Amino acid sequence: MTLNYKLTAFNTIVWKEIRRFLRIWIQTLVPPVITISLYFIIFGNLIGRRIGDMGGYTYMEFIVPGLIMMAVINNSYANVVSSFFSQKYQRSIEELLVSPVPNYVILSGFVIGGVARGLAIGVIATFMSLFFSGLHMYNLFITLMVVLMSSIVFSLGGFINAIYANKFDDIAIIPTFVLTPLIYLGGVFYSVELLPDFWRLVSKLNPIFYMVNAFRYGILGVSDVNVWYAFTMLVIFTGALFAFSLFLLHRGKGLRH
Amino acid sequence: MTPAISIKDLYKTYDNGFEALKGISLDVAEGDFFALLGANGAGKSTTIGVLSTLVRKTSGSVQVFGQNVDTNSYETKLNLGVVPQEVNFNHFEKVFDIVVTQGGYYGLPIKLAKERAEKYLNQLGLWDKHNQQARNLSGGMKRRLLIARALVHEPRLLLLDEPTAGVDIELRRSTWDFLQKINRAGTTIVLTTHYLEEAESLCRNIAMIDRGVIVENTSMKALLRKLHQEHFVLDVRQELEQAPVLNGFGCELIDSSTLEVILESHQDLNDVFTELQAMNIQVKSMRNKSNRLEQLFISLLKKPE
Numbered sequence: 001m002t003l004n005y006k007l008t009a010f011n012t013i014v015w016k017e018i019r020r021f022l023r024i025w026i027q028t029l030v031p032p033v034i035t036i037s038l039y040f041i042i043f044g045n046l047i048g049r050r051i052g053d054m055g056g057y058t059y060m061e062f063i064v065p066g067l068i069m070m071a072v073i074n075n076s077y078a079n080v081v082s083s084f085f086s087q088k089y090q091r092s093i094e095e096l097l098v099s100p101v102p103n104y105v106i107l108s109g110f111v112i113g114g115v116a117r118g119l120a121i122g123v124i125a126t127f128m129s130l131f132f133s134g135l136h137m138y139n140l141f142i143t144l145m146v147v148l149m150s151s152i153v154f155s156l157g158g159f160i161n162a163i164y165a166n167k168f169d170d171i172a173i174i175p176t177f178v179l180t181p182l183i184y185l186g187g188v189f190y191s192v193e194l195l196p197d198f199w200r201l202v203s204k205l206n207p208i209f210y211m212v213n214a215f216r217y218g219i220l221g222v223s224d225v226n227v228w229y230a231f232t233m234l235v236i237f238t239g240a241l242f243a244f245s246l247f248l249l250h251r252g253k254g255l256r257h
Numbered sequence: 258m259t260p261a262i263s264i265k266d267l268y269k270t271y272d273n274g275f276e277a278l279k280g281i282s283l284d285v286a287e288g289d290f291f292a293l294l295g296a297n298g299a300g301k302s303t304t305i306g307v308l309s310t311l312v313r314k315t316s317g318s319v320q321v322f323g324q325n326v327d328t329n330s331y332e333t334k335l336n337l338g339v340v341p342q343e344v345n346f347n348h349f350e351k352v353f354d355i356v357v358t359q360g361g362y363y364g365l366p367i368k369l370a371k372e373r374a375e376k377y378l379n380q381l382g383l384w385d386k387h388n389q390q391a392r393n394l395s396g397g398m399k400r401r402l403l404i405a406r407a408l409v410h411e412p413r414l415l416l417l418d419e420p421t422a423g424v425d426i427e428l429r430r431s432t433w434d435f436l437q438k439i440n441r442a443g444t445t446i447v448l449t450t451h452y453l454e455e456a457e458s459l460c461r462n463i464a465m466i467d468r469g470v471i472v473e474n475t476s477m478k479a480l481l482r483k484l485h486q487e488h489f490v491l492d493v494r495q496e497l498e499q500a501p502v503l504n505g506f507g508c509e510l511i512d513s514s515t516l517e518v519i520l521e522s523h524q525d526l527n528d529v530f531t532e533l534q535a536m537n538i539q540v541k542s543m544r545n546k547s548n549r550l551e552q553l554f555i556s557l558l559k560k561p562e
Contacts, residue, residue: 001331004364005364008361008364008365008366009361009362009363009364012358012361012362013361016358019354023349086347087347090345090347090348091341091343091345092345092347094311094339094341095345095346095359095406096362097310098309098311098334098337098339099334099359099362099363100330100331100334100362100364101362252313256311256312256313257272257306257311
């Protein structure tokens with residue numbers, strides 16, 4: 001199997017995924033834009049003015065990185081979980097399974113599709129933030145790496161959710177009962193320095209806390225955690241989830257009988 | 258010559274304990290047009306599933322053009338085109354995109370994939386729909402789209418799992434013509450079907466599968482020679498009150514002007530006409546009572562296990 005063949009197959013999957021979320025833009029691109037606008041207006045502008053500074057920045061400036069990261073995480077996850085599960089549900093995934101495309105190329109294609117949507121929403125959210133706050137960029141490399149790796153981690157999470165899901169309810173459970181609480185408690189809207197010691201410790205068990213803070217560090221230069229610690233965790237999560245996803249694909253879990 | 262398909266002692270037991278295949282062995286020669294016949298749940302689709310890797314075998318060996326499907330899956334899959342029993346494309350995608358995307362999965366550069374998609378959509382009468390979402394196609398067109406998709410990488414072996422189920426007669430006939438054309442061009446075709454007429458019209462060789470076991474595996478001609486009886490329905494000009502007694506032939510009165518005559522394989526139809534003429538009964542028209550293959554199929558499946 002040549003590299004050229006694999007690249008062609010990979011590009012085909014990625015473009016199919018991008019075509020999908022662009023085709024249904026009213027479901028995939030518009031809702032996050034509305035949600036983020038409301039966050040900016042209500043939390044950042046209306047309530048934020050009464051809160052005052054946080055971490056040396058205005059409350060609006062403080063929550064912008066967290067809101068962008070929240071949008072990236074949610075959309076990367078949502079893209080892969082809904083796309084892969086839909087294909088599994090209507091069995092169009094068999095188009096890929098009967099073809100010679102290796103499992104790691106299939107997985108990479110779906111993940112990059114999720115990253116494409118996550119980053120597209122991230123870019124839109126960043127532009128929108130300019131209406132409410134100035135653009136800060138403390139360290140471009142860290143910012144890009146954190147957002148990219150976080151997007152990959154949650155695309156992989158969406159993939160695993162889709163593999164295990166048997167009905168559409170199953171792809172809503174994890175985002176509602178796990179992802180949303182972790183994001184809200186992950187330091188998007190506040191600094192953990194405000195929390196009592198016990199809850200500060202609990203927050204440090206939340207992986208999203210590290211991602212949000214590392215991203216905030218890249219933009220503002222302030223963080224509640226050591227950035228390199230966050231990076232190490234992102235690398236471990238990416239490797240572990242990729243390996244587990246590949247294992248599930250090899251086993252044909254929910255795909256081959 | 259290496260067979261297109263070589264299956265040896267293939268077993269498949271599903272997780273729920275159902276034994277779909279109980280040690281089938283089967284060879285399909287390159288260039289053949291082969292039918293796999295069986296009732297629902299007989300094991301036809303499981304066999305196709307194992308060949309296409311969508312079903313994991315329990316044991317046995319499966320080779321496609323001499324390559325093992327387990328250890329050389331890349332080579333075997335490149336040679337395979339699969340038309341599934343159920344429509345399994347994304348209904349919201351455009352017809353053209355579905356075929357071009359499948360080409361990409363087989364490594365075709367985008368330009369070539371588009372050329373092939375146009376070629377096969379044209380040949381299958383779908384080109385004027387190429388820019389429409391697949392959900393707008395009729396049932397028969399969706400089935401033809403599955404065939405175009407399976408052919409985009411021009412496989413040497415095409416597996417069709419009931420390709421004309423639910424398709425109207427006209428579309429079915431044109432699909433048959435198309436399949437015969439690509440078979441003549443060298444593509445080996447294996448088809449499962451419920452339409453026994455389809456197998457009889459298209460296929461040169463046939464295997465019948467019943468409850469996971471191959472009960473017959475021979476050429477279509479040899480199989481049809483095994484028929485001992487044929488039933489003919491005769492429409493006669495006279496109004497009859499009872500069936501005429503024909504010397505050596507079974508004969509029943511269906512209604513006052515219709516007879517059913519049963520011929521053994523060694524008997525001649527001419528003798529029936531001679532006897533009827535002697536009784537001054539004139540035959541207006543005549544037809545086979547039912548599909549010959551169907552009779553044989555039923556008789557084979559009635560055999561005790």
